[in-house]
């Protein structure tokens with residue numbers, strides 16, 4: 001169940017449908033194409049992840065969701081303009097059959113957006129009850145065994161934790177009085193967790209990462225993960241930065257800018273939504289570079305992130321990075337990166353993997369924050385008192401070791417002792 005049937009969601013749905021029909025390949029998806037080494041290097045055991053893990057099959061997935069616009073998924077995918085009309089034509093009837101349920105929406109939290117397909121209710125608790133009823137109806141009408149909810153809706157304004165977020169009781173009272181500290185995304189997350197289903201947050205906004213909802217997730221056995229899909233510029237940043245740091249190359253400045261012309265870009269043109277995104281994009285370097293441990297190399301790093309809404313580009317984002325480096329004896333160097341990426345093409349396989357892994361996690365009895373899914377996010381959720389892991393390669397090791405652990409396989413330490421055992 002997808003909250004927001006925009007560019008990312010429709011690219012994901014149409015993609016899975018195309019893969020099911022054998023007309024395209026699921027490139028970028030670890031669950032569909034990735035392998036995992038098991039045992040010693042000399043054992044030669046490297047199955048596909050989907051053969052090792054009991055993941056739901058693509059053929060068994062049914063899609064549904066909510067949006068403030070009432071366009072069906074074919075129309076929404078056409079508007080998003082990510083996929084070729086010739087591809088969409090081959091799956092048109094299936095896409096047209098997916099019509100958004102009415103949304104919980106309030107412009108206070110997304111200033112640049114407005115639409116007609118919105119629920120009405122006396123207060124936010126009533127809206128949450130309506131979403132719970134949607135979930136149950138969807139499950140029953142499609143005769144489903146299990147559900148996962150994933151937020152692929154627009155980025156909401158920057159918010160901080162308040163008293164209303166501190167316990168389930170305080171949160172429910174706040175729902176009843178429609179407290180301003182509960183944005184639409186929290187109403188959906190509450191509904192999902194009350195129904196005991198896993199929840200993922202693909203956007204950077206504060207949603208499930210508050211004590212009240214974490215408590216509810218534990219209570220009802222729901223695994224949760226987020227936040228903010230790690231797709232374009234930040235993905236590359238978390239590949240390059242650990243490499244430079246590994247060689248102790250200093251970084252004086254990292255300037256990142258983007259042009260983007262889709263609806264996400266339009267929403268992020270609002271300073272309040274951008275602030276949420278900016279915090280998410282900027283946090284990665286601090287954790288990867290550890291300026292406290294390496295003050296000479298990284299303490300005075302100037303990190304700037306910009307997103308410019310530029311309609312002609314549509315979903316085809318272009319990102320530029322200028323990195324000012326410092327080498328041996330303090331000699332300066334520069335690295336320039338120009339990434340011509342497609343936002344939703346990078347995000348869609350993440351949606352698929354996150355949904356399949358969360359569903360599997362729920363069956364394995366895991367609940368609360370799934371740190372092993374940090375691999376997919378710009379602002380990985382983590383337990384209080386711990387710091388997030390941003391290095392893509394550590395994240396991948398953590399993910400794969402979790403899969404090994406769940407299957408009772410030996411964890412891989414890379415000690416390389418095969419020949420001595």
Ligand SMILES: NC(=O)c1ccc[n+]([C@@H]2O[C@H](COP(=O)([O-])OP(=O)(O)OC[C@H]3O[C@@H](n4cnc5c(N)ncnc54)[C@H](O)[C@@H]3O)[C@@H](O)[C@H]2O)c1
Nearest residue numbers: 004006007008067103152153154155203229231263264343
């Ligand atoms: N590479 C990426 O594309 C990428 C990476 C990281 C995060 N994200 C985040 O994923 C989200 C989706 O991106 P997108 O490109 O699909 O954006 P989009 O604007 O195409 O789609 C978002 C959809 O959500 C709907 N929506 C907004 N508020 C809603 C609500 N309360 N209830 C139901 N529907 C609601 C909008 O009407 C829209 O159709 C954004 O928050 C974006 O920041 C995207």
